[in-house]
Amino acid sequence: MKTTLHKANTRGHADRGWLNSYHTFSFANYHDPERMGFGVLRVLNDDEVSGGMGFSKHGHSNMEIISIPLEGDLEHKDSMGNATIIKQGDIQAMSAGTGVQHSEKNKNRDRPVKFLQIWVIPNKVNVEPKYDQITLDSIMLKNNFQQIVSPNSDDEGVWIHQKAWFHLGEFEAGHEIEYSLKDRSNGVYIFILEGKTKINDQPLARRDGLGVQEAETLNFSVSENGTKILLMEVPMAN
Structure with missing residues (x-):
C-alpha cells in the first residue's frame, strides 16, 4: 500500500475578502508541482463565500464538477437552463463537456455558505453537457x-x-x-x-x-x- 498524506495546514489558501478558500491541490495562484492532483481527481477546494456574494458567470469544458454544500444555501444557474438552490445534504454534479456557463452565489446575505468544489478529469471529452442533483437521506x-x-x-x-x-x-x-x-x-x-x-x-x-x-x-x-x-x-x- 502506498500513501500520500496532506495535513490540513499544508493546503494552499486564498482570501479574496468575499471568498475564503483552501486548496488541497494546485489551483489558481496556488501552485505546487507535488500537488497537481490525485489520479483523475484534479481539484478539491474547501470554499466559504460571504453573504450575498459569489462567482459570476464563467465557463468550463471537459471537466466533471461536483459540489457538496456543507452549510448555508448555494444558488446555481447555468446555460443549460438550470436554476437551483443546493444546501447541506444535497450533492450536485455538472458535466461541462463541450462547454457550459454557470454562476454560483450565496443565496443569503446574513450568513456564509460553505461547500466543497471538486473537479474530476472525465474519461470522455466533448460530451453533451449535463446536470444532476440529489438529496441524501x-x-x-x-x-x-x-x-x-x-x-x-x-x-x-x-x-x-x-x-x-x-x-x-x-x-x-x-x-x-x-x-x-x-x-x-x-x-x-x-x-x-x-x-x-x-x-x-x-x-x-x-x-x-x-x-x-x-x-x-x-x-x-x-x-x-x-x-x-x-x-x-x-x-x-x-
Missing part, C-alpha cells in the same frame, strides 16, 4: 458509507463521466468500518470533513487528506463523535 449516512457519486446513471448517487465512486459517512466514536474498492486499479483519496479517525493505523483529523494506492480495502477506526468522512475512489490514470 441523513439516516443512511449514520455509521455507513453512502454512495454519492458513480459512473452509472442507474446506480446510486449522481453520475459522472469517469470510473469513480464517492462515498460519504458520519460516524460515532468507537465505530469501525471497512471500505472495499470497486476497482482494485483505482486509488482512494480520503478527506476528513469533521472529527478524527485512523485509516490502517494512520491518524487523521479535521480537513486532513490521505491518498491511498495499491490497496484492496481500507479499515477505519473512528475516535470522535460526529466524524464525517468523504471517500473519493478514482482511476490513477485516465
Whole structure:
C-alpha cells in the first residue's frame, strides 16, 4: 500500500475578502508541482463565500464538477437552463463537456455558505453537457458509507463521466468500518470533513487528506463523535 498524506495546514489558501478558500491541490495562484492532483481527481477546494456574494458567470469544458454544500444555501444557474438552490445534504454534479456557463452565489446575505468544489478529469471529452442533483437521506449516512457519486446513471448517487465512486459517512466514536474498492486499479483519496479517525493505523483529523494506492480495502477506526468522512475512489490514470 502506498500513501500520500496532506495535513490540513499544508493546503494552499486564498482570501479574496468575499471568498475564503483552501486548496488541497494546485489551483489558481496556488501552485505546487507535488500537488497537481490525485489520479483523475484534479481539484478539491474547501470554499466559504460571504453573504450575498459569489462567482459570476464563467465557463468550463471537459471537466466533471461536483459540489457538496456543507452549510448555508448555494444558488446555481447555468446555460443549460438550470436554476437551483443546493444546501447541506444535497450533492450536485455538472458535466461541462463541450462547454457550459454557470454562476454560483450565496443565496443569503446574513450568513456564509460553505461547500466543497471538486473537479474530476472525465474519461470522455466533448460530451453533451449535463446536470444532476440529489438529496441524501441523513439516516443512511449514520455509521455507513453512502454512495454519492458513480459512473452509472442507474446506480446510486449522481453520475459522472469517469470510473469513480464517492462515498460519504458520519460516524460515532468507537465505530469501525471497512471500505472495499470497486476497482482494485483505482486509488482512494480520503478527506476528513469533521472529527478524527485512523485509516490502517494512520491518524487523521479535521480537513486532513490521505491518498491511498495499491490497496484492496481500507479499515477505519473512528475516535470522535460526529466524524464525517468523504471517500473519493478514482482511476490513477485516465
